Amino acid sequence: MPRNVKVVPRHGRETKDRFYLPAIYEGIKITFRHFFDNVNDITAVDALEYPEEQPGDITERYRGLHRLTHRPDGSVACVACFMCATACPANCIFIEATERTDGVDEKMPQRFAIDTLECVFCGYCVEACPCDAIRMDTGIFSLTGRNREDFVLEKERLLSFRGAFGEEDSRAGK
C-alpha cells in the first residue's frame, strides 16, 4: 500500500453494531425524542412559517433578483454595451439599444429584459458590467407569476427595484 494513503477506521464492526437491533433501538430513541419534544410544543418548532414569516437572515452576498441601477443624477446607468448579454451563459438578457434621449451619455437601452425562467443566477452579468449598471442585490428571492410573460422582467421593472442592503449608502461614505 502506498504510504500516502490514509486509512480511515471503519465503524460498525463492534458486536453491538453487527447485532444491529441495539443500534436500531438507539436510533429510534433519538427520533422518538425529537418527535415528542416537538409534539409537546409545536409552536416552538424552529421552522419559518413562510409566507407570513419572511426570512430575516439574507446576507449581502445573496444573489437575489437583478436590478438596474441609476446614476447619482437619477438617469439610467446602463449604456447598452451588451457586455452582460454577451457574458450571459443562458442567453436570457435581451437588449435593444437606442440613442440617448436624456443627454447624459451616448447610448442607452430602449429595451432591457431578463427572462428569469432562463436565468441561472450565475452573476456573470454583474461581473461583466463596466458601469455597475446591473446588480443582484435586491434581496428578492421569490418571484411569482401567473404566466410565462410575468417572469420576463422588463426595464421599467428592473429599474424600480431597490437595493436591499444599502450598498449605495456605504459607497457614498454615508
Add this chain to the structure above:
Amino acid sequence: MSPAAIIVALGSFVLGALLALLMIPVLVWLERRVAGLIQDRLGPNRTNIAGFRLGGVVQSFADVIKLVLKEEYYPAHIKTGRWLLMLSPVITFAAALLAFMVIPFADTLYIGGEALRVQPLPVDFGVLWYLGVGAVGVVGIFFGGWLSHNKYALLGSVRAGSMMVSYELPLGLSVVALILTYNTIDFNAMVQWQSGTVLGFLPAWGILVQPLAAVILIITLFAETNRAPFSVAEGESEIVAGFFTEYTAMKFAMYFMGEYVAMNTASAVVITMLFGGYQLPWVGTASMLTHFDYYAWGYMVVLPLIVFGVIRWMRKNNRVRPTVSTDGGRGFETKVLTGALIIMTLLIEGALLWVTLLPEGTAAVATAVALLQIAVFVTKLMAFNLFFILVRWTLPRFRFDQVQYLGWYYLLPLALFNLFVTALVVTGGA
C-alpha cells in the same frame, strides 16, 4: 340468521372497510407530519375547509381530489397488455385490503346464545388467508414493473422479486413457529391464547412467548410491505421511482395507497399475533364480561382525563405564533373541537353509565365489551403504525444484496432454529 347476526356482520364489515380505507388519508397525513416533527419542521398544516385544518388532515383529501382529476398519462410504446398494466395497481391494493379483512376486531360476540365473529370475513383460517392473499400483492408490483417496458421499472420489480424470495421463507417459518405455539391458525383463537399470563405475571403476548419469531416476523413484515428500510423496489436515487415509474395520477395513487393499506395490515397482523390483539394486558374477555362494571367505571375515569389532556394540548398548540399576523380561524377551530370532544365524552360516559346499570350477561354488556375491545385494537393499531413510520425515518435503506444476505444468512437459519426449539418444547421433546 337473526337480526343481531346481520347487524354484527355488517358492522364489522363496515368497520373493517373504514379501518382500512379511511386509515389511508390519516396515515399519509400522519407520516408527513411525523416526518416533519422528527426532522424539526412542521409538515403539511395549512389546508383547511372554512378554517378547519384538523392539524392538516384536510391536505390528504385535497390530494385525493387532485389525483382523481389529474391527467392520466399513458406510455405510448405499450401496445399489448394495457389492461394488465391498468390492473396491476389494483392487484396490489386489493391484496393488501383483502388481507386486512380477516383480522378480528373484538372477541366472539355471544348474543342470544349465537356466536358472532367480529371479523369482516368471518373465517377461522385467518393466518393462511393472510399469507396467501398478502403475498399476491407483489404480483401487482411484478406486472406493473414488467409491463411498463421501462428498464427502471423492470429493475424495480426485479428488486421487489429478489426481496420477496429472501423474505417469504423466514416470514412463513416464523409464522409456523407461532402457529405451533398457539396450536391454531385462527387469528381470534391466537388472541384468546394471548389473554393468559406467562411466568405468573407477564401477559402471554407473542412477543414475550416467542421473542425470536416476533423479531423475525416484524422484520419480514417490513420487507413484505415494501417499506423502509426494505424499500428496495423503489429507489429515487438509483432507479428513478422503481416499478411505478410509468404510472401517473390515480394509477400511481393506487400503488401508493396500497403501500399504506399493506402497512396497516401488517400492523394489524403484528398486534394480533404478537401484542395481544384487541385484549388489554392481563384481562381476558370472560373477566371483562363478568366484571364489566369495574372496567366501565375505570374507563369513565380515564376517558375524561385523556380528553382533558387532548384539549389542553390542542389549546396550547393549535394557535399561530405572534410573528404570524393572521389567525386563519384556528381559535374558532379550537373552540368548536373542544365543544365536540366534550359532547362526545359526555355521550360515551352516559352510554357507559347506562350499561353499568344493566344486569350482567345481557346483549348490551356484550356489545359494550366488544366496543371497548375495538377501541383497544384501534389504539394498538395506531401505535404500531406510528412505529412503522418512526422506523422509516430512523433507518437508512438496505442495498438489495444486503437484504438477500440478511434474509438468507441470518433470518432463515434463525427462523429454522426457532421452529426447531418451538417444536421440541411443544411436543415436550418426545
